[in-house]
Amino acid sequence: MSRFLDIETNVPVIVLTGVNNEIVGNQAVKAGAQDFLVKGQFDGKLLGRAIRYAIQRHKEVQKLEETKRELTINERRIVKAQQLAGFGNWEMDLVSNEMIWTEEIYKIFNFQPGSTATGLSDYVGYAHYEDRESLENFFDSAMKDGKLHKVEHRIIIDGTSTKWLAIHAQVFFDDITQRMLLVGGIQDITERKLNEQLIMEQNINRQTTVLKESVLQDMNFHIRTPLSSIVNLLYLIENSAVTGQQKTMIEDLKTSVDDLSLMVSNMLNFSMLISQNLKPENEEIHIKDFLQSLRKIVLIKADNAKVKVDFNFFGRFARKKSFSTPKKLPKLYII
Known part of the structure; x- marks a missing residue:
């Protein structure tokens, strides 16, 4: 029977047996037959009804199998989507505080599925010590008022690295098990946090660049302008009535001012050169x-x-x- 059905999966089967034994009939149905009839104990009407029933039952079984396949495919897609998004689901019994994690949450924490305790106290213990108080307040609030709560916090991975998680939770009553649960999800947002930090650092660098530009412009103005005035004054003094000794002193002073101007100019130009994005x-x-x-x-x-x-x-x-x-x-x- 099983071998036949493995080959002819779309054929409804009615077993005809000469043995009037209900156990044999039940075994045939379990093996995949839609019905069984005992030879000599049925007429045309009963056979017709058995055939109609077999066809109908076979169609229903096919629909159930198709639904099962679709559910399996959808479940795989959901799992894959959660893996790509770094997202997992969890639930917690409000009486025992025991949590059930999906496989993706174990991966987020770098654990093998089922390899570690998943109680509330364990979860809080995995969090960064600076975030534990806010995380405890999050769970307390979610369990008390029944509203949807969200929080972001850090966890320590293998005692060496840090991840950022976004967690949400809400109270839910399970009609089937008659239990009060806290259900929610967890998402790994480490990459988003790193991008936010990078943008913040870029903004700080941009502000620093603007500050550098302002400082260098002020230095340029407040150093070169007085030097320009000194050069002009030396020119005026040089062309006025002065003694020979004074002219020698003026020449020495002009040389010193020229050297100073060159050094200041080189210094300011070099500062402008090494400063990025200065316009x-x-x-x-x-x-x-x-x-x-x-x-x-x-x-x-x-x-x-x-x-x-x-x-x-x-x-x-x-x-x-x-x-x-x-x-x-x-x-x-x-x-």
């Missing part, structure tokens, strides 16, 4: 204001050189605006 911030300036400042310096130098200079600019041009980095403009004055 000049252009601001709107009025050309008239810039030209007026430049005119004063030109006229002073022309007067000391006893040169007549006519420095004028047209009104329409002076009303124009441009974009530059104002703190770098003083370097243009060293002419």
Whole structure:
């Protein structure tokens, strides 16, 4: 019987036997037959009813088998989806506080399925010591008010590494077993937490870069501008009535200022070079204001050189605006 049904799976079977033994008939049905008849103890009407019943029962069995296959496939898909998402289900008896984990939760904790105790106290013990109090409060609240609760916490894996988990839970009454349960799920969110930390560090680095830029711009302005003024003053003094000894001192001073200017320029340029993502911030300036400042310096130098200079600019041009980095403009004055 079994061999026949293994080959002809879609054929309903009625066993005809000459042995009037109910045990034999039941064994035939258990083996896969839809019915059994004893020879000489049935007529055409009974045979027809047995055939209709066999066909109907065979169809129902096929539907059940198909449903079973679909459930198996769906279960495998759910397990696979949970594995990909790092997600597992659990339930806990509110009387004994004993928990039942799905296989994926064991994998999250790096345990072999069924290899460790899964009571409430055990679960809390696996948590990072800084998160245990909040985790205990989470379970207490979920068991008391029956509402859905969520919390994120860390666990220690093998005493060396840390994982982040998101856990949720809610009270559930099982009508079949007549038990009050706390049911929920756990998801491994370590990768998400690492990404959040990376984004936070990038924001900090971005803010640090902005701060570096501001500091370097201020240094550039507050160091180079006084040096520019010193150079201009030395030029004016050099072209005034001075003694030979004073001229020698002025030359020495100019050499020192030139060396200092070179060193400061190299230092600031190197600082700008090693600072990442520093970009000049252009601001709107009025050309008239810039030209007026430049005119004063030109006229002073022309007067000391006893040169007549006519420095004028047209009104329409002076009303124009441009974009530059104002703190770098003083370097243009060293002419």
